[in-house]
Amino acid sequence: MTGPLDGIRIIDLTAMISGPLATMMLADQGAEVIKVENPAGGDFTRSAANRQGDMSALYLNNNRNKKSVALNLKEPEGREALLKLVATADVFVQNFRPGVIERMGLGEEDLRKVAPDLIMVSISGFGDSGPYAQRPVYDPLIQGLSGLATVQAGSDGRRPQLVRTILPDKLTGVTAAQAITAALFARERTGEAQHVRLSMLDAIIAFLWSSDMGSQTFVHADLPQQEAASFQDLIYETTTGYITIAVQNDREWQALIRAVSRPEWAEDPRFKTAELRQQNIDARLELIQSVIRTESAEHWLAVLEKEQVPCAPVLTRTQMLNHPQVQANELLVNYDHPNAGTVRQTRGPARFSRSAKQQYQGAPALGQHTRALLKDCDYSDKEIEAMITSGAASDPGH
Template sequence: MKQPLDGYRVVDTTAMVSGPLATMQLADQGADVIKIERPGVGDFTRLASNRRAGMAASFLNNNRNKRSLALNLKHEAGLTALKDLLATADVFVQNFRPGVAERMGIDEPSVRAVAPEIIYVSISGFGDAGPYASKPVYDPLVQALSGLASIQGGADDARPRLVRTIVPDKLTGYVAAQAITAALLARERGAPGQHVRVSMLDAVIDFLWHSDMNSQTFVGDEMPQSAAASFIDLIYATTTGYISVAVQNDKEWQALTAALDTPQWRDDPRFATAADRQDNVNARLELTQERLAEASAEYWLERLTDYGVPCAPVLTRSELVDHEQIVANEIVEYNEHPVAGTLRQARPAARFSAMPGHPARGAPRLGADSRSVLHDAGYDAAAIERLIAEGAAATDEGTT
C-alpha cells in the first residue's frame, strides 16, 4: 500500500539538522526526497564524529530514505540541472542565510520561473528581517535570544542554562515538515504554490508561549518572573538509581502519601491544597526525596505503581534501547545499511493505521543517486556523463 506522501517529490538543498530533519519526516512518509549536495563535500554532518565505514551517525539519523545528487551549483550546467529537476518537483527546501539563495539564482522568482506551483520553503535562524537576520546562527544562540535559556535557568535573575539537546534545530524541523504538508494540502484544494517561511526563533518562541510565557500574556499586567517555581527537578535518588515521580491533583497526592507511608503530610497546612503544595514546592520535594532515599528504585516503582502514583525509572541512553516499554511499542528498530552496517534508529513517531511502515532506506552516500536522479529529470546517459566530465555533477557510488 502507498505511503501518505507517495508521489510527491521534494528537492532539498538544506544541511545540518533543522532542514534535513524536516525533509526526513517527509521521506519517512513516502515522499521522494532528493538531497542536493556539493560534490566532494556534501552536508557538513557527513564529517561529524562517531563514524563507521566513513558514515557519521549524525548524518545517518537525519537523512534516511533520501537520494543524494551531487551538483556544483556554481557551475552553469549544474544550476541548470537543478532547475530541470525542480520542474518535476512539488517542494523545494533551502536553509541558506537571507540573500544567499538570490545570489545563487535559486530564490523564489527564479525557481517559480521553472516550477510555478512549487511549494518554496525557506528555513532560517533569526527570520528574514531585523538586525539578526543575516547573522550566523547556531542552536545555543536561538536558545539565548528566544528566552529558552532563561526559562531553563528558572527565575529571571537566575543564571540562564542551555537545554542539553538542540531543541531549536529539531523543533524547527518538525514545524517545517508540518507546514509543508499543510501547504501541499492547500494546493490540492486549489490554493497556489506558496512560500513557506519557518525560522528557528519563531518556532521556539511559539513553542514556549503555550506554557512558559503566561507572565507576559496579559497586556498591561505583565509580571516579572522573579522567582522560579523550584530549582529541584522531579528526579529522585534511591539506593539503586534514579526515578521520577510527578503528582498533580489531590487524588495523586493522597496516593503518594499512602505509598510513602507518610499520612502526617496530609495534615501539614503547607500541603493542604494544590495551591499550598505549589507555594511550598521545595519543602514538599525535599521531604519526598528524603523518603525515597530509604529504599531501592525497584521497590519504590512497584509500590508507587500499585498505589496509582505516576512514576518512571530514569533511563540512560544504553538502558533505553532495551527497556520493556520501548520494546513493546517497537520504537527502536534495526536496519542494515550497505556501508555502515547494522544501524539502531528510532522509527518514525507517527504511525498510520491503513498504511504499513515505510521500509527504511539508509542515508545515501554522497552522490550515490546522481545518475538516477538526473535521468528522472530528463537527462540521457550521454548528457549525464557530460555533466560529470565538466564538473557540474558528480557520482560517488564508491564513497560516502
C-alpha cells in the same frame, strides 16, 4: 516507499539538522526526497565524528530514505540541472541565510518559471529581516536569544543554562514538516502554492509560549520577573538509582501519602490544596526526597505503581533501549546499511493505519543517485559524463 505522502517529490537543499530532519520525516511518510549536495563534501554532517564505514551517525540519523544528487550550483550546468529537477517537484526546501538563494539565481521567481505550483520553503536562523538576519546561527544562540536558557535555569535571577540537546534545531525541523504538509493540503484544496517561511527563533519562542510565558501573557505596564516554581527537579535519588515522580491533583497527592506511609502530610497546612502545594513546592519536594532516598528504585516503583502514583525510572540512553515499554512500542528498528553496516534507529513515531509498514533505506552516499535522476530529466549518458568531468556534478564512481 508507500505512505501518506506517496507521490510527493521534494527537492531538499538543506544541510545540518533542522531542514534535513524535516525532510526525513516526510521521506519516512512516503515522499520522494532528493537531497541536492555540493560535490565538494556535501552536507557538513557527513564529516561529523562517531562514524562507521565512512558514514557518520549524525548524517545517517537525519537523512534516511532520501536520494542524493551532487551538483555544483555555482556552475550554470549545475543550476540548469537543478531547475530541471525542480520542474518535476512539489516542494523545494532550503535553509541558506536570507538572500543567498536569490543571489544563486534560485529564488522564488526563478523557480516558479519552471514549476508554477511549487511549494517553496525557506528556513532561517533569526528571520528574514532585522538586525540579526544575516548573522551566522547555531543552536546555543537561539537558546540564548529566545529565553529558553533562562527558562532552563529556573528563574530570571539564576545563571542561564542550555538544554543539553539541540532543541531549537530539532523543533524547527518538526515545525517545518508540519507546515509543509499544511501547505500541500492547502494546495490540494485551493490549487494555490505558497512560500513557507520559518525561523528557528520563531519556532522556539512559539514553543515556549504554551507553558513557560505566563508572566508575559497578560499585557500590562510592568512585566514581573519570572520566578522559579522550584530549583529542584522532579528526580529522586534512591539506594539503587534515580526515579521521577510527578504528582498534580489531590487524588495523586493522597496516593503518594499512602505509598510512602506518611499520613501526617495529609494534615500539613502547607499541602492542603494544589495551590498551597505549589506555593510550598521546595518544602514538599524535600520531604519526598528524604523518604525516597531510604529504599531502592525497584521498591518505590512497585509501591508507587500499586497506588497509581505517576512515576517512572530515570534511565540512561543505553538502558532505555531495552525498557519493556520501548520494546512494546516497537519503536527501534535495525537494518543493514551498505556502508555503515547494521544501523539502529527509531521508526517514524507516527503510525498510519492505512499505510504499509515502513521500509527503511539508509542515508545515501554523496551523489549516489546523480546519474539516475539526471537521466530521468532526459540527460544523455554523454551529457552526464561531461558534467561530471567538468565538476558540475559528481557521483560516487568519480
